[in-house]
Amino acid sequence: ELDFGNFWSSYEALVKKARAGALSVEDFSGTTVSLTNPGTLGTVHSVPRLVTGQGLILGVGAMDYPAEFQGASQETIADLAISKVITLTSTYDHRIIQGAQSGDFLKKIHEILLGADSFYEEIFAALRIPYVPITWHNDIPEGKEQLNKAARLQQLIQAYRTSGHLMADTDPLEYKQRSHPDLDVITHGLTLWDLDREIATGGFGGRPFAKMRNVLGILRDSYCRSIGIEYMYIDSPEERKWIQSQVEVGSPFFPREEQLRILRKLNSAEAFETFLHTKFVGQKRFSLEGGESVIPILDAIARYAAKAKLDEVCIGMPHRGRLNVLANVAGKNYGQIFQEFEGHYQENEVQGSGDVKYHLGTYGDFITESGDQTKIYLAANPSHLEAVNPVLEGIVRAKQDKKNVRDIYTVLPVLIHGDAAFAGQGVVSETLNMSQLRGYRTGGTIHVVINNQVGFTTSPDSARTSRYCTDIAKMIQAPVFHVNGDDPEACVRVARVAFEYRQSFNKDVIIDMVCYRRRGHNEGDEPSFTQPRMYKLIDAKRSTRVLYAEALVGRGDITQDESNEIAKEFQGQLEAIFNMVHDKLPEQPEFNKLEELDPLTANTAISEEIARKIAATQIAIPDGFKVHPKLAPQLQRRISMLDDGTIDWSGGEMLALGSLLLEGHSVRLAGQDVGRGTFSNRHAVIRDYENGSEWIPLRELISGSTHLFVIDSLLSEYAALGFEYGYSLEREDALVLWEAQFGDFANGAQTIIDEFISSSLQKWGERSSLVMLLPHGYEGQGPDHSSGRIERFLSLAAENNMTIAQPSSASSYFHLLRWHVKNPARRPLIVFEPKSMLRLKAAAAQLSDFTSGTFTPVLSDPAINGASKVVLCSGKIYWELVSERAKRSDNTTAIIRLEQLYPLAINQILAELSKSPNAKLIWVQDEPANQGPWPFISSNLQEALGARTLTKISRKSAASPATGSIYIHEQEQKTLIAEVFAS
CATH class of the missing domain: 3.40.50.970 (Thiamin diphosphate (ThDP)-binding fold, Pyr/PP domains)
Incomplete structure (x- = not known):
């Protein structure tokens, strides 16, 4: 059974042989029906004569408008819905074919030519035309109750702009005819009779009037060929019109040079x-x-x-x-x-x-x-x-x-x-x-x-x-x-x-x-x-x-x-x-290995003059700017705390960022709610109390090409952290910080931590100096507001791939940030920030702590000599231990702080422990035994201790980081602290 494509091919082959005089008897074998086409010569009607062996001759006359309309203009013909007609005749052998059968045969051809039995759909499919044909319908007149043709055409144009992509031929694998009711002309009250009518276009295609056939051609070329476009959901009329101006131009010409390229x-x-x-x-x-x-x-x-x-x-x-x-x-x-x-x-x-x-x-x-x-x-x-x-x-x-x-x-x-x-x-x-x-x-x-x-x-x-x-x-x-x-x-x-x-x-x-x-x-x-x-x-x-x-x-x-x-x-x-x-080693270009800056020798202190200049920005309120009444005293306190020795965590951060800006380093701080700070502590961005305008005090310190960005991020960890990592790769001169709302939420970006931050240098040679600020601390806020998962970061630590720190004071945090920026061996810095310690008076610093000193990975305990017990710890628990020791008037327990957890400063730790060679050694942490620093400390420090044994005091191992009950938390904390000082 031939489809139309095969029929066409066979037909053309026969015509070619006929024109060449190459037809043979075999070409006529078994045929009883002849097709004659005198219409090609202009003959309207023919009645051919049967010869011996012929059962039927189908005569096809010329295709033209009826004689009475052949003098009419194209516009008139289109307006009147006049179609070209063709006369078919059937000359038959009445011994084989009855007259009624011949009439039915011609009727069937008439119906098929009008589209019956999916005739045109099959032709389109055989020729792999990816659309359905426009089918036969009676003309629809413009009545009083109906839209005019121009309005209907506008609906059709809009439909193609909106849904033309549904008919686009974009799949290179499989042919199929595409259609959609919204793109059928009949849906919009238009028919094939409108194809050659001049209709107002509203300027489509740059013409006020056009035949619908031409409009439809442009629409299909623009939206339904090899390209389908979705854009009508864009709110901006300017953008929509711009896209239309670019695509509603039919098929563009490609110069030969472009084709060759x-x-x-x-x-x-x-x-x-x-x-x-x-x-x-x-x-x-x-x-x-x-x-x-x-x-x-x-x-x-x-x-x-x-x-x-x-x-x-x-x-x-x-x-x-x-x-x-x-x-x-x-x-x-x-x-x-x-x-x-x-x-x-x-x-x-x-x-x-x-x-x-x-x-x-x-x-x-x-x-x-x-x-x-x-x-x-x-x-x-x-x-x-x-x-x-x-x-x-x-x-x-x-x-x-x-x-x-x-x-x-x-x-x-x-x-x-x-x-x-x-x-x-x-x-x-x-x-x-x-x-x-x-x-x-x-x-x-x-x-x-x-x-x-x-x-x-x-x-x-x-x-x-x-x-x-x-x-x-x-x-x-x-x-x-x-x-x-x-x-x-x-x-x-x-x-x-x-x-x-x-x-x-x-x-x-x-x-x-x-x-x-x-x-x-x-x-x-x-x-x-x-x-x-x-x-x-x-x-x-x-x-x-x-x-x-x-x-x-x-x-x-x-x-x-x-x-x-x-x-x-x-x-x-x-x-x-x-x-x-092939089989040759690549030439090895020279490259310089970056030297590590020892934090103990780094010059990270600032002068008192610089400190006061930075603090002064906090009260340099712009003219007409209205500070929130509750916030004004806090800003004022950032001046007084320099004098009374109560510089808190946010004050230390302010001095670090401000001093780096003055030294020409750009600063970018991003994360959820970082402008104010999760715990209402930072207030780096201040809003006008009346009109909501923005003031960033530290921007007063910017000069030249230096930037200060304080970005309240979208509510994302994955993409937000990934962005800051990428930013840090390119800004070698800048301090780039990302702060989690709570450290617990950083695991939403675990892919970035595992695949980029912890291993990019080793895998790809990329150097990032990103700082991750992770609020961490056990204060009874439940399993999702307690832990930044120190253990996970320490499990990734190797090959000097990053620095992991848990500073216990504002000044330590200050020196850490400044050392990090000055260190030419750029690598990520993970800082486990405090929460309750943000405003802890015991953890406040003196101005002299900023005008002198450096970041010290291991902080000794000068208060105790000849200790019988040495406690190692990190973070806020240090201050709880110091407070408890004072209550007990204990003068035999020394408490050593590890400000830096990785790289582990083993030599400094051993030097401190050597001061009490016979003391019992204890590691204390808030976290459960299977979490926090202990798994890392036990596997990395014990061997260096030799015969001495380091025991742990912590919460028991747990699947969850913390209890959800404030009562249980307080009991656990009391038990933990008491155990440290128990005989």
Whole structure:
């Protein structure tokens, strides 16, 4: 049974033979029906004569308007709903066919020509036209009770703008006809009779009037071909009109040079993957095969960025296609990648464990044919999908802040996603939510989703509830461009519109490139176990490069010889490079190992003059500014506490931040409620009591390009901490702090802590000096408001990867922050802050503690000599022990504070313990025995103690950090303290 496509092919073959005089007897064998078409000569009606052997002749006359209307204008014909007609005749052998049968036969043809039996739908399907035809309906007149045609056309235009994406041909794998009731002309009171009528358009297409056929053509070209667009949910009329001006232009012309560049980029993408697959059989590389069009997309974005004089394009992406992007966009040396496949890494890339090649980042220069130039940065990332998103945004924001130009965004962030991860990972929505926040905006990010329609083995119907994987982006009113990955010209067109949208509105924009994954999740995976039908289609499919090359040759845009030459040239380059580096070690560039600054010798003190200058900012109230009546005395006290020796924790922090600002270091403090402070302690940002305007006193100390940012973050830990980590990578000169509302909540960002903060130096050679401030303390507030999980951070501590501290006084905290900034060996600092101790008078400091001294990792107990018992502890419990010792008039128990828990200052600890060689040694902590510092202390200090034994006093091991009962907490605390002093 022939479908229309096969019928058409057979028909054309017969016509070709007839014109060549090559028809043979076999061509007529078994035929009893003849088709004659005198209409091609203009004959309206013919009655042919049967000859021997013919059962029926179907005569087809000319297709034209009825004779009485042939003098009418096209406008009149359209207005009257006059159609062209065709006369069919049936000449039959009455011995075989009855007259009634002939009449029924002609009636059936008439019905089919009007669309019966899905005739046109089958033709469209056979020709792989991805739409349903406009069907036959009687004309709908404009009555008094009905909308006029212009209003109906406006409804149709709006419907296509809103829902045209539902009919877009964006799936490269499978053909299907797409339709939607909202896009059917009959839904809007229009019919096929309106196609050639001139209707008022409201300015659509730049014309006041147009035939509906032309309007419909533009709408389909704009919204329903290889690109589907979602944007009508955007509130801004300006943005909607801008998008319409960019896309409602039909199919744009691509110059030959652009086509050749696209083809070369596709070729380099495909050849690179094929080369790796051949040379390094079985090695994981998470290939881009099936999604190669992302290379022309990124290439186009980089070209537009260079032409627009942007300083840099910063890319964050997962492992899928990463090697291809490294090589063909970011400019990483092919030879270096080949050497990494052979197990050879340059020593400056990593400092410890290193990482797999598809996690590494790079820097490069991008130069266009015209000489325009921009830098390319590809961020390193772990296997944890989407975790790099906020990190990259932080990097970009830091790069922009360093330029010290307000609202000029010359660094472009580009984030590449997978479809399953974009829909499934919550950090995506957290990062999107940041995009327009004052403390986080980067001028708009271009998001590119490599939508290969599968997540490892999971199909979309199991991966998301939403229609599209990109639906989450609608929450920030970002336009979404869905594009068929097998149409690389459409992909590049979308890249241009996305880039210009970002430049025009400084907002995020989404490209959803629908493609497929040629192989399994990795090169050793068999995908047909879980997607058998999909992979039958994929296995039978030619590559995007082959399809595009065939299209260019078929259209006459390039010759077959040019196509063949482009296919060969890159393969030869790869072979030559591989032969040069095969089995050779990479050259090792020189790099300097940064020296550690000893906190005991660091100059972290400030002068009294500087301290008073900093404190004075707290009462330098701007003219007309109304301070809250309850807050004014607290600000005034920040002057008096310098004199009366009651400098509290927030005062010490104020002196640290202020002094660093005066020394030219920028400061960024971010986190939930950090402006005021969770415990109403900081008041770094003050609001006018009457109008809510903002005053940041320490900004009085800024000069030059120095910044002070105090950012109340969104209610997020994961993305918020990731952003600050990224920011700290780029701002080597700055103090970057992130404070958790309570330390307990930091585990909401555990991925950032595990994958970036604790190990980035060892894996990727990245140096971060981020400070994490984690309020921690057992005060009976329950299991979720007591512990910053000291034990977890200490379990990650190794290879000098970070500093973990629990200062017990404002001055210790002050010196710690200043030492951290001055230390050239940049690494993260984890500070377990107090809560009840914030205002503890015993923990207050004298001004002299800030004008002299340094950060001391181990603080001795000068009050006790010849102790019989030495207690080691950290944090607020020190002050409780000191208070209890005073109550008991105990002069035999020495209490030593560990201000720094990692790196553990073992030599200093041993020096202190040697002062009491016969004393009993005790470790005391608030936390349960399986938590807090004890697991780390016991495994790292006991061996150094030799024959001496360190015993612990703590709460018993527990699954939860703390009790939920204030009564039980108080009993536990009393018992714990009493046990320390028991005989």
